[in-house]
Amino acid sequence: MLLSRLAFWIAATLFVLALPFVLGEGYHLHLLIMATIFAIVAAGLDITVGYAGLLSLGHAAFFGIGAYTSALLFLHFGIPMWGGMISGAVLAGLAAFLLGFLILNVRGHRFVISTVAFAEIMRLVANNWTDVTRGQRGLPGILPPVIDLPWGGSINFVSKTAFFYLAVAIAVICIGIMWRIAHSPLGDAFIALRENEHLAESVGIDARRHAIQAFTIGGFFAGIGGSLYAHYVSFVGPDLLNFSYTTIFLVMVVTGGMGTIIGPVVGALVFTLLPEYLRIAEGYRLIIFGGILVLVMLFLSNGMIDIWTRLRNWLRRMSPTTGAQSTDA
Amino acid sequence: MRAKSLVFGTLLVATMLMPHAFAHADDLLVGAVYPITGPVAYDGQTEWNGAKLAVEEVNAKGGVFGKTLKLDVQDGACNPAQSVSAAEKLIAQTKVASLLGAFCSSSTGAVMEVAKKYGIPLVTGVSTAQDLTKQGNKWFFRATDTSALLGQAFAPAIAKLGAKRVAFLVVNDDWGRAVASSYGEALKKQGSEIVDTEIFSRDDTDLFPYITKIKAQKPDVVISAANTQLAANVTKQLRQLGVTATLMGEGAFTSESYLKLVGSLGKDVIGLAEYVPAIDNAANKAFVKSYKEHYNEEPSKFSAAAYQAVHILADAINRARSTDPEEIRQALLKTDYNGLTGNFKFASNGQAYNFDVYMAKNTDSGPAIVGKGSIPNSE
Amino acid sequence: MLDYFPQYLFNGLLIGTNYALIAMGLTVIFGLMNIANFAHGQFYMLGGFIAYQLTTTLGLNFFAALVVSVVVVTGLGILLERTIFKRLRNKPLISSVLVTIGLAILIENLALVLWGARPEAIPNPFPLTPVQIGPIFTTQPRLFAVVVTLAAIVIIHLLLHYTRAGKAVRATFQQQEAAALVGIDIELIYSITFGIGAGLAALGGVLLGTIFYVNPTMGDVATLKAFVVTILGGMGSFPGAIVGGLLLGIAESFGTLVSSAYKDAIGYVLVILVLLYRPQGLFGKA
Numbered sequence: 002m003l004l005s006r007l008a009f010w011i012a013a014t015l016f017v018l019a020l021p022f023v024l025g026e027g028y029h030l031h032l033l034i035m036a037t038i039f040a041i042v043a044a045g046l047d048i049t050v051g052y053a054g055l056l057s058l059g060h061a062a063f064f065g066i067g068a069y070t071s072a073l074l075f076l077h078f079g080i081p082m083w084g085g086m087i088s089g090a091v092l093a094g095l096a097a098f099l100l101g102f103l104i105l106n107v108r109g110h111r112f113v114i115s116t117v118a119f120a121e122i123m124r125l126v127a128n129n130w131t132d133v134t135r136g137q138r139g140l141p142g143i144l145p146p147v148i149d150l151p152w153g154g155s156i157n158f159v160s161k162t163a164f165f166y167l168a169v170a171i172a173v174i175c176i177g178i179m180w181r182i183a184h185s186p187l188g189d190a191f192i193a194l195r196e197n198e199h200l201a202e203s204v205g206i207d208a209r210r211h212a213i214q215a216f217t218i219g220g221f222f223a224g225i226g227g228s229l230y231a232h233y234v235s236f237v238g239p240d241l242l243n244f245s246y247t248t249i250f251l252v253m254v255v256t257g258g259m260g261t262i263i264g265p266v267v268g269a270l271v272f273t274l275l276p277e278y279l280r281i282a283e284g285y286r287l288i289i290f291g292g293i294l295v296l297v298m299l300f301l302s303n304g305m306i307d308i309w310t311r312l313r314n315w316l317r318r319m320s321p322t323t324g325a326q327s328t329d330a
Numbered sequence: 331m332r333a334k335s336l337v338f339g340t341l342l343v344a345t346m347l348m349p350h351a352f353a354h355a356d357d358l359l360v361g362a363v364y365p366i367t368g369p370v371a372y373d374g375q376t377e378w379n380g381a382k383l384a385v386e387e388v389n390a391k392g393g394v395f396g397k398t399l400k401l402d403v404q405d406g407a408c409n410p411a412q413s414v415s416a417a418e419k420l421i422a423q424t425k426v427a428s429l430l431g432a433f434c435s436s437s438t439g440a441v442m443e444v445a446k447k448y449g450i451p452l453v454t455g456v457s458t459a460q461d462l463t464k465q466g467n468k469w470f471f472r473a474t475d476t477s478a479l480l481g482q483a484f485a486p487a488i489a490k491l492g493a494k495r496v497a498f499l500v501v502n503d504d505w506g507r508a509v510a511s512s513y514g515e516a517l518k519k520q521g522s523e524i525v526d527t528e529i530f531s532r533d534d535t536d537l538f539p540y541i542t543k544i545k546a547q548k549p550d551v552v553i554s555a556a557n558t559q560l561a562a563n564v565t566k567q568l569r570q571l572g573v574t575a576t577l578m579g580e581g582a583f584t585s586e587s588y589l590k591l592v593g594s595l596g597k598d599v600i601g602l603a604e605y606v607p608a609i610d611n612a613a614n615k616a617f618v619k620s621y622k623e624h625y626n627e628e629p630s631k632f633s634a635a636a637y638q639a640v641h642i643l644a645d646a647i648n649r650a651r652s653t654d655p656e657e658i659r660q661a662l663l664k665t666d667y668n669g670l671t672g673n674f675k676f677a678s679n680g681q682a683y684n685f686d687v688y689m690a691k692n693t694d695s696g697p698a699i700v701g702k703g704s705i706p707n708s709e
Numbered sequence: 710m711l712d713y714f715p716q717y718l719f720n721g722l723l724i725g726t727n728y729a730l731i732a733m734g735l736t737v738i739f740g741l742m743n744i745a746n747f748a749h750g751q752f753y754m755l756g757g758f759i760a761y762q763l764t765t766t767l768g769l770n771f772f773a774a775l776v777v778s779v780v781v782v783t784g785l786g787i788l789l790e791r792t793i794f795k796r797l798r799n800k801p802l803i804s805s806v807l808v809t810i811g812l813a814i815l816i817e818n819l820a821l822v823l824w825g826a827r828p829e830a831i832p833n834p835f836p837l838t839p840v841q842i843g844p845i846f847t848t849q850p851r852l853f854a855v856v857v858t859l860a861a862i863v864i865i866h867l868l869l870h871y872t873r874a875g876k877a878v879r880a881t882f883q884q885q886e887a888a889a890l891v892g893i894d895i896e897l898i899y900s901i902t903f904g905i906g907a908g909l910a911a912l913g914g915v916l917l918g919t920i921f922y923v924n925p926t927m928g929d930v931a932t933l934k935a936f937v938v939t940i941l942g943g944m945g946s947f948p949g950a951i952v953g954g955l956l957l958g959i960a961e962s963f964g965t966l967v968s969s970a971y972k973d974a975i976g977y978v979l980v981i982l983v984l985l986y987r988p989q990g991l992f993g994k995a
Contacts, residue, residue, distance in 0.1 A: 027422030031415065056803050104981065107988050110745055110802065114940050115984045118977035121933065129502070129970040137504040138461050139410065139436045141443055159447065235447075236440035238410050244929075248810050255807055277415060280405065287367065287818040294811025298804055299796055367818070369926060371826035502970050529969045533930045535921045538720040539965035539972075542713050559828035559922055570839045571846045591830055591922065595837055 017169055021162040030161045036273035037168040038229045041175050043253040043265035045222025050251070051259030052183055053215030054195025056113045059100075059120030061246035063093040063220040065127060065239075067227025072140040072237040073133070082146040082158075082232045086171075089231075090224035097220025101213040108198070108212070117244075124242035139238030143231045164233055171229065175222055180262050182218065191215050192260070223250075256297045258307055358397040358653065360643065361404065361420030363431030363441055364636075368407035369532070372587075373557065373632050374433060377456065378403055379625050380633030381430070383617070384640035394644050395651045401640070406432045410440035417444040427653040428453065430639055433632075435459030435504055445469045451659045453643050455635030459504050463681045463708075469655075471662050471680045473639045474604055475687060475705050477508040477555070477580065483687050483703030484602055485516035488551070491576065493517060497549035498527040499540060499564055501556050509555035509580050525549050532560065537567045545573050553602075554579035562591035569595050578602055584690045584697040586628045596692045605631040605671055606690040606697050614670040638669040672704070683707040717962050719845045725958025726858040730913035731931055732938035732950035733865070734906030739936075740945025740993070741882045742899065744797050744805040748813040749910055750932030754925060755816070756782050756911025757831065757918035758824055764832045771833045775915050779908045786907025787900045794903060795896075813928065820925035828922040831915065854916040861912060862951060865905075869947075878902055882945070910935075937976040941983055943993025952991060 024030045042064055049055050070092045071085030080088075104115045127134050134140070145158035158164045182188055190211045193201035198208050231237045249272060257268025275293075279286040301308065362381060365374035381401060388399045402424050406413030413432040420426045421444065429445055429452040432438045438457040445452040446467050453471045454462075460476045475483075496517055500506030506529060514524045525547040528540035544552065552575045554564050561582045568577060577599045582588045584601035592599075607618045607628045617637065621629040629637075642665060647653070650661035665682075667674045672686040682705070689701035735749045756778050763774035793812070797805040835849040869875035880888040881898040889895050910931070914923070938957055942949025957976050964975045983990060 025422075028415075028419045029423075031418045031422070035411075035415070050803065054801075056806060058806070104984060107984055110739065110743075110944070111940065111984050111988050113745065113802065113806070114936055115981050117933070117936065118980040122974050122977045125971055125974050131507070135461075135504075136507075137436050138459055139439050141439050141465060234411065234414055234440065235443040236410055236414070236436075238436045238440070240409055240411070240436065248814075251803075251807060251810075255803060259803075277419075280419075285818075285822065286405075288815055288822065291811045291813070291815030291818060295793070295808050295815065298808040298811060299793065367821065371821065375826070528965075531970070531973060533973070535917065535927075536720065536724045538723075539717060539962045540969055542716045542720065543966070546713055559924060562828070562830075563921060566837070570837070570848045572839050572841070587827060591828065593837065 018166075021165050026161045030165055032274055032277055034161065034165050034168050034233060035230075036270045037165070037172050038226050038233065039250070039253060039273055040266040040269035041172050041229070042223045042226035042250055043257065043269040044176050044179050044262050045219045045226070046250050047254050047259060047262055047265045048179060048182065048191065048222075049215050049219030050254055051261070051265070052188055052191040052195065053212060054191075055105075055108070055212055055216055057116045057216065057219065058113050058244075058247055058251075059116035059118075059123075060219065060223055060250050061242050061244065062120040062123040063097055063223035064227040064230070064246060064250075065123065065242035066093040066096055067224030068231040068237045068241050069127065069134060069140070069227075070224070071228035072143045072231045075143050075232070076140060082228065085232070086225055086228035089228040090221045093224025093227065094217050094221030098213060098217040101216040105209055105212045105216065120242060120244070120247060124239060127239035127242050134239065137239065139236055140231075141236045143235050143237065145232045145235075158232075168229055168233070171225070175225060176262060176266060179218070179222065183260075183262055187211075187214070195260075252294060256294075256301070356397045357400045358394045358647065359400050359402060359424060359426045360640075360647075361402050361417070361424060361426035361429050362636075363406040363413050363416045363420070363429065363433075363437070364403055365408040365433045365437075366403070366405040368405075368409060370408050370433065370557070373630065374408070376630040377433065377632040377636040379621070380629060380635065380637035381640050383621060383624060383633075384637040384644070387620075388641070388644045394647050399644055401430075402426060406434075406437050406441070408432075408434040408437055410437050413437035414440050414444055417441045421445075421448050421450055426450070427647065427655065428643055428658055430454070430636070430643065433457065435462065438462060442467050442470050448655075450655050451643075451646075451662060453639050453662070455639030456632055458508070460508060461504075463679045466679075468680070469659060471642075471676055471682070473642050473674060473682045474635055475685075476512075476681075477505060478512040479683075479705050479708060480580065480602060480604075480687060480703075481509070481512035481516040483705055484689060484701070485513065485520055487689055487701040487703065488513075488553075488578065489517060489520035489522060491551070493520075493522045493551040493576075495525045495547070495549045495551070496522050497525050497544045497547060497552050497575070499537070499544060499552055499554045499568075500527070500529055501560055502529045502531045505580075506555040509553065513553055530560075535563065537563055538571060541567055541571045541573060545571060549573075549575045551576045551578060554581070554583070556581045558582040558585065558587050559591070561588050565592045565595050565599060576600065578689075582630075584692060585630050587630070589692065597694070599692050600700065601690045601692070601697065602687070603631055603690060604687055605634040606688055606699065608690065608697050608699060609670065609688065610699070611670070613668070617670055634670055638671070638674070641669060642667050642674060675707075677707055677709045679709065681708050713844075715843070716845050717966070718959065719847065721959030721962030722955060723847070723851050723855060723958070724962065725955035726855050727913050727917055727954075728934050728938050728957055729951045729954025730858050730861065730916070731910045731935045732942065732954050733862075733947055734909040735935040736939045736942065736944055736946060736950040737902055737906045739939055740943075742794075742798065742903070743802075744794055745802060745809065746794075747806060747809040747932055748816060748928075749809075749906075749935050750928030750930070751813050751816040751820075752782050752786060752907040752910035752928075753914035753917075753931040754820060754923065754928035755785070756908075756914030757923035757927070758820060758829075758914075758925075759911075760915040760918060761829050761831045761923055762824075771831070771919075774831075775912075778915055779911045782911035783904040783908035787904035789907075790900045790903035795899070798899075813932065817925055817928055824925060826925065828924040829918075830922050831918040833919050835919070848920070850916075850920045854920060857912070857916060861909065862947075865909075865947065874901075934976065937980050939990075940980050941976075941990055943990030946990070946992040949990055949992035 049057050067089035070089035074080040074085045147157045149155045190206050253268035253272045254265040258264025364378050385401045404416035406416045432441045433456050435457040438454050455473045458476045498510040500510050510527050526544050530540050580602045584606050589596050646661040650657040665676050673684050674682050675684045687703045688699050690697040691700045738746045760774045760778040763769040839846045877893045938953040942953025960975050964972045
């Protein structure tokens with residue numbers, strides 16, 4: 002069992018390492034990098050929405066805060082991505098913490114709308130505080146980091162291959178952390194909060210405190226994604242705080258499979274590639290996208306992970322050689 | 331769970347290696363990032379129409395050093411991230427020799443970074459954000475003006491019309507603010523007083539609150555910056571609130587779609603434009619005729635902008651006689667092209683100069699040119 | 710500046726009535742059926758475009774087009790309720806949010822394909838000249854809009870409180886099971902209520918398209934405003950939607966005196982304040 006798991010991870014690692022060479026330094030690798038960045042954001046949102054059940058409709062704001070922070074630190078103080086990313090994540094997390102602290106006395110729709118309101122306010126600030134953010138002109142020229150090697154030479158992450166590996170490495174670390182959180186007592190508390198808040202409170206789980214924590218974690222990792230985005234695309238603008246980004250993040254989480262961490266990662270992959278592949282449909286692209294969203298949410302609301310799980314269970318049931326019959330959904 | 335990820339992943343990689351669109355050996359591929367969908371979709375489509383016309387003409391005259399010019403257009407939707415993806419696709423996958431686009435200044439700004447990364451020339455006919463030519467990006471060429479340059483070009487003529495008290499009613503973005511600040515400065519030098527500046531959001535339909543403030547200051551000229559729908563709103567509501575000042579505007583104040591929306595209220599409004607269909611020279615007359623035949627409406631300024639940009643690019647590639655990006659870039663720098671609105675040359679920072687800009691007043695028989703300016707060399 | 714106070718007030722009231730109209734529909738859907746309908750603004754947009762289509766291609770009289778458009782969208786609302794929204798009723802909030810967002814994207818882009826991205830004005834018999842009432846300038850379309858909105862409010866009120874159908878609606882929303890027990894067709898009530906909510910939004914769209922223009926993206930902002938007003942006024946409360954809408958309109962109107970760029974932020978800040986200090990809104994139940 003352990004051996005086959007190890008074999009899987011080795012195979013997966015080799016597969017990922019080989020990708021840039023198979024795909025070349027082009028468009029497809031670009032999409033994979035974007036997918037990786039969004040995967041980090043989606044996984045973080047999963048903690049907030051999937052585990053703790055807090056429907057945050059303002060996630061783009063945290064993504065944007067991470068991106069702008071990292072960009073401004075680079076452009077004004079020359080701070081490379083490493084510092085920018087941590088700062089961006091901390092600021093985004095802090096914003097989430099403050100908002101959560103302020104607003105998490107209420108839950109349900111009221112919480113939802115207040116996250117919308119917050120994100121819109123942030124977007125207006127990004128658009129209008131032109132002294133700092135330059136408004137619509139945006140912040141161009143944010144460079145990826147360069148590492149000087151001790152034996153001479155350097156790795157410049159402007160190369161897509163290098164940035165891809167970097168992004169994947171960061172994603173693995175972040176998702177690993179989130180996985181740990183999800184499978185820890187903290188994660189259990191989040192689930193308890195989501196499932197039945199009153200019951201959770203009655204066994205001593207401080208609902209509000211945990212809600213704030215889940216919200217902050219989501220914001221933190223959105224900030225990391227934002228910073229990566231800034232240093233990869235080299236351009237940050239107020240559009241990053243558009244509701245459309247929040248929507249796509251949510252779509253990734255929900256269609257991938259809420260409360261699984263891995264599901265949203267898959268969701269990120271699919272929903273980064275899908276709109277791009279729908280380019281052939283031009284004017285109909287977004288109609289198809291909207292339609293897919295409606296259908297998936299109505300009929301596949303447990304996400305794609307659910308399909309696989311059900312498929313696997315069905316296969317197991319069909320096979321006469323398996324011992325125990327699985328009955329879980 | 332693990333097997334699933336692998337299978338899924340492999341499937342995805344397989345679909346990613348989709349067959350590339352194959353082009354003939356004697357095609358010269360140029361890419362364009364236009365906003366086909368999104369908030370400025372209508373303008374983006376007119377832009378595309380103008381580009382298509384130019385491509386046809388180039389090929390009718392023998393193409394670009396013998397090769398057929400092919401324009402691959404991808405949707406940027408006036409969104410920076412999408413425009414970047416579109417640019418990546420065009421450069422890395424379709425392997426275009428050059429890029430055009432991306433209409434909205436923030437999208438163009440993002441695409442500029444991609445152009446720089448790959449070392450591919452990018453020509454825009456539309457984006458007027460001053461900032462773009464100040465970044466030292468040698469791959470970027472702007473075949474149009476900026477509001478600062480327009481302000482300098484027009485200020486004397488505006489002052490002559492009697493602009494003692496000037497108010498601004500502009501849309502809340504870089505362009506709108508640039509109009510307010512650059513015209514404001516230029517007009518102050520001519521002795522005008524700026525009595526009020528109101529900035530409205532693109533989503534605002536009801537401008538009465540802003541106009542009420544302007545009215546209180548009793549301006550004799552109101553200068554605006556807005557496109558089609560917003561321009562129509564500005565015009566209509568200004569008059570409905572009883573403001574009788576002369577209205578001048580950058581943007582869509584003389585376009586066909588604007589006039590359709592405002593009807594008689596558009597009379598005597600003055601457009602400060604890079605292009606009006608009424609421009610009286612042989613090249614433009616032919617262009618307008620051809621455009622009308624193809625698309626059943628008059629060309630918009632974006633149609634003309636794309637048309638000229640494509641021609642300028644094709645002209646440069648023709649002179650370079652090569653698809654090498656650096657050679658095309660060098661050829662662009664040496665541009666001396668006569669288009670619909672005069673002569674185009676590029677300064678070393680990529681900013682075009684020497685071409686004409688027009689003040690057009692809406693009369694009963696359509697927009698009539700009442701003034702002209704020439705874009706100075708900014709260096 | 711103070712001599713313009715009445716003008717600002719009037720401007721605010723006018724835009725406020727439009728907000729009220731679209732919020733009235735949403736407050737019912739959101740507050741009573743518990744569905745966060747992010748596609749609500751699309752009914753608004755469709756109302757405007759259908760009226761446009763009727764007056765231009767079919768040459769229908771403006772007032773007839775207004776009525777027909779509202780009826781059509783009401784019907785569409787009922788259809789959507791029966792097919793899609795019914796399934797969302799007992800699902801978690803996130804389902805209704807994402808389905809309606811998907812619906813919004815679909816409808817908006819369908820409209821873009823059908824009608825193009827160009828803004829259009831709805832042909833109407835009102836002259837373009839201003840109307841002056843004392844120190845206040847306004848236009849006939851705007852006055853018409855106010856009158857129609859007030860009429861709609863009164864009609865809804867009368868229907869709800871003085872007809873059997875209205876009582877049935879109120880009963881259903883107060884105590885669903887009891888209502889079913891006394892023989893009220895719950896499904897019908899839900900469908901009709903949803904439909905009327907959509908119809909009210911459509912009315913707002915037609916009125917706005919008459920004063921200004923219609924374009925396929927006008928639904929997005931409308932949805933946001935509707936949510937803001939619904940929260941401010943209290944979910945599920947008609948008076949709340951009306952008063953909330955008027956208040957927001959006036960606040961925004963005077964807000965432009967302070968800062969035109971951040972005017973929209975007023976509503977959002979108010980929302981957060983309300984949610985902090987009076988989560989049930991002005992008229993909602995605690």
